[in-house]
Amino acid sequence: MKSEKFKYKSSTLHSSLYTFHFNLPCFILVGGRSSRFGSEKDDKALLFYRQQYDKCRQIFKNVYFVAKYKKFKNYPFFIEKSKIYAPLPALEEIVKKHKKIFILSVDTPNITPQSIIKLLHKKAVASDNPLIGYYDYTMLAKIRKNLKGKMRIFDINSNKIKIKEKEVLNINTLNDLKKL
Numbered sequence: 001m002k003s004e005k006f007k008y009k010s011s012t013l014h015s016s017l018y019t020f021h022f023n024l025p026c027f028i029l030v031g032g033r034s035s036r037f038g039s040e041k042d043d044k045a046l047l048f049y050r051q052q053y054d055k056c057r058q059i060f061k062n063v064y065f066v067a068k069y070k071k072f073k074n075y076p077f078f079i080e081k082s083k084i085y086a087p088l089p090a091l092e093e094i095v096k097k098h099k100k101i102f103i104l105s106v107d108t109p110n111i112t113p114q115s116i117i118k119l120l121h122k123k124a125v126a127s128d129n130p131l132i133g134y135y136d137y138t139m140l141a142k143i144r145k146n147l148k149g150k151m152r153i154f155d156i157n158s159n160k161i162k163i164k165e166k167e168v169l170n171i172n173t174l175n176d177l178k179k180l
Helices: 045-057 087-098 113-122 137-148 174-178
Strands: 007-010 016-019 026-029 063-067 077-079 100-105 129-136
Touching (some): 026 045, 026 087, 045 063, 077 087, 087 100, 087 129, 087 137, 113 129, 129 137
Parallel strands (some): 026 100, 063 077
Antiparallel strands (some): 007 016, 100 129
């Protein structure tokens, strides 16, 4: 994978952050209804969006949030057109437009930049959470087939690698929040 520039930032001895600025864009999904989190009004995206955006800006030249409307001021958005609240229709729209992408959900705040870079280099998705990872236009046929069927994302990118379970844990409920 070609990188446009390499910058190195060191914050502490224990957490070096490398800025690679990959050319393909990153899309952070923030469009869920959050109903399992308490209510439709308790948008869990508000808890993690800045953290996820800042993390991804260390790695990608272009980072966008994905939702049905612009939720946060002063941040770039990809507005999905589908009326369905599921990641698959948004994935199809994004891949059609951008050809090669990285997808991350806002509710997986524990994923590290190192794991994101590992997924990028392998053109893979996380085996325990295959929403997170690399997708491209060669996968459109599988995406469309799944849109007509079970609406599952698990078999779209067959290149899966293991990422620590804690890193790919979705924060869907208040109990999940306690696991952080």
